[in-house]
Amino acid sequence: MKKRLLFILLTACLAACQLGLPHPPDPYLTVGTMKVPYKIGTYSWEDSGRSIEADAADPEELTKGKEYPAVPAGSELKIHFDDRPSSIEAGIWANNEDHSKEVEDNKIMLPKKKGTYIYIIHAHWKEGEAVYAFRIETK
DSSP states (O other): OHHHHHHHHHHHHHHHHHHTSOOOOOEEEEETTEEOOOEEEEEEEEETTEEEEEOOOOHHHHHTTOOOOEEOTTOEEEEEESSOOSEEEEEEEETTEEEEEEOBTTEEEOOSSOEEEEEEEEEEETTEEEEEEEEEEEO
16 A cells, blocks of 8 residues: 555656646647647757757657558648747658758648658747657558
């Protein structure tokens, strides 16, 4: 019983400590009415005198084994942040390379060719920057 209580208290303490860490905004990604899941990658963020640098696996590893949506080829993916970034780049991650370009109007066109693609989004704010990754299938 004491071990169980100690475990619960330790878990609660660790969770509370992490609540105070600054972090970049979460995007809301959609194709039509379908929400597209993502994983946050490497980021750096500073807020209220506190800062954090977080490293992550490459986009292929981040999205491996995760469920991903199937959407019509040539669909439009919309990127929305509640706290609008000063700039956004997005593109396909292939052969361990980033093929990103600047995003206009918070939209990117998905490939017209059927297949499974890994995308990255790199967003910048005055407080820092973040990379987000997702897989998507075009059919």
